[in-house]
Amino acid sequence: MSEAGLNVIEASLSIKGASLLSQASLALNPGELVILLGPNGAGKTSLLRVALGLARADGGTATLAGRDPGALTPTERARAVTYLPQMRDLAWPIRVRDVVALGRFAYGAAPARLAEADTIAVAHALAACDLLALANRATDTLSGGELARVHIARALASQAPLMVADEPVASLDPRHQHQVMRLIRAFVDRGGGALVVLHDLDLAALFADRLVWMSEGRTLASGSVAETMTPHWVEAVYGIQATVTRSDGAIRVLVGR
Numbered sequence: 265m266s267e268a269g270l271n272v273i274e275a276s277l278s279i280k281g282a283s284l285l286s287q288a289s290l291a292l293n294p295g296e297l298v299i300l301l302g303p304n305g306a307g308k309t310s311l312l313r314v315a316l317g318l319a320r321a322d323g324g325t326a327t328l329a330g331r332d333p334g335a336l337t338p339t340e341r342a343r344a345v346t347y348l349p350q351m352r353d354l355a356w357p358i359r360v361r362d363v364v365a366l367g368r369f370a371y372g373a374a375p376a377r378l379a380e381a382d383t384i385a386v387a388h389a390l391a392a393c394d395l396l397a398l399a400n401r402a403t404d405t406l407s408g409g410e411l412a413r414v415h416i417a418r419a420l421a422s423q424a425p426l427m428v429a430d431e432p433v434a435s436l437d438p439r440h441q442h443q444v445m446r447l448i449r450a451f452v453d454r455g456g457g458a459l460v461v462l463h464d465l466d467l468a469a470l471f472a473d474r475l476v477w478m479s480e481g482r483t484l485a486s487g488s489v490a491e492t493m494t495p496h497w498v499e500a501v502y503g504i505q506a507t508v509t510r511s512d513g514a515i516r517v518l519v520g521r
């Protein structure tokens with residue numbers, strides 16, 4: 265386990281008598297891209313919230329950057345990990361550059377008050393996400409694919425060693441899904457650690473270093489794509505029959521066969 269990493273061991277969480285997590289475990293270290301898979305309602309977001317210290321588990325342990333994540337201040341948490349939650353519509357006319365600058369919050373920056381290091385980080389993030397030409401556009405005029413890139417740029421601008429993204433490609437077409445995943449992959453290749461919730465098994469197979477399979481509040485398996493992208497785990501987690509084909513290093517999942 266790395267000091268910069270995130271670790272949850274056998275977390276349990278109940279709310280009003282309903283069990284959301286049951287001995288769920290999760291680890292993320294710098295330099296790896298972990299994809300969390302599971303059907304709607306499996307508890308993925310709940311597990312991310314426990315890992316980030318945004319929800320407190322009833323049992324088990326969690327550490328983030330070597331600390332109890334629930335004890336971190338918002339600034340400490342933001343320096344350790346950048347979080348892209350679900351539902352990230354930006355329906356007000358804020359400029360792209362200013363949204364990306366929000367990633368510098370952990371360094372005391374506000375869009376109207378950026379130190380030189382903030383300005384440089386924002387410029388790098390805009391360039392990495394191919395957003396320089398859109399930097400002064402209002403976010404409510406962007407397409408879904410452009411807006412997804414803005415959120416990734418905000419995460420990159422934070423320069424946190426870890427990124428947690430809950431369905432960052434939801435509602436994007438295949439080209440833009442790949443574009444966003446390539447940006448996350450590039451972040452990992454530069455030494456970052458990324459934990460991503462996806463619902464697309466082919467995309468997961470293409471990009472993950474490790475898969476974590478979750479169902480009914482439990483993490484059932486964790487392993488490489490080669491080890492765990494199997495009909496067994498697809499059926500155990502999603503309750504569907506699947507054929508997994510492997511050719512030329514690519515793994516494809518055919519559902520319903």
Ligand SMILES: Nc1ncnc2c1ncn2[C@@H]1O[C@H](COP(=O)(O)OP(=O)(O)OP(=O)(O)O)[C@@H](O)[C@H]1O
Pocket residue numbers: 279280282284302303304305306307308309310311
């Ligand atoms: N605050 C809460 N109070 C009661 N139930 C909750 C609460 N938060 C989540 N749940 C329930 O816990 C279960 C797991 O929710 P969670 O959002 O963690 O699942 P998920 O795997 O992220 O789902 P999805 O893929 O649909 O986003 C769901 O049945 C949800 O309704």
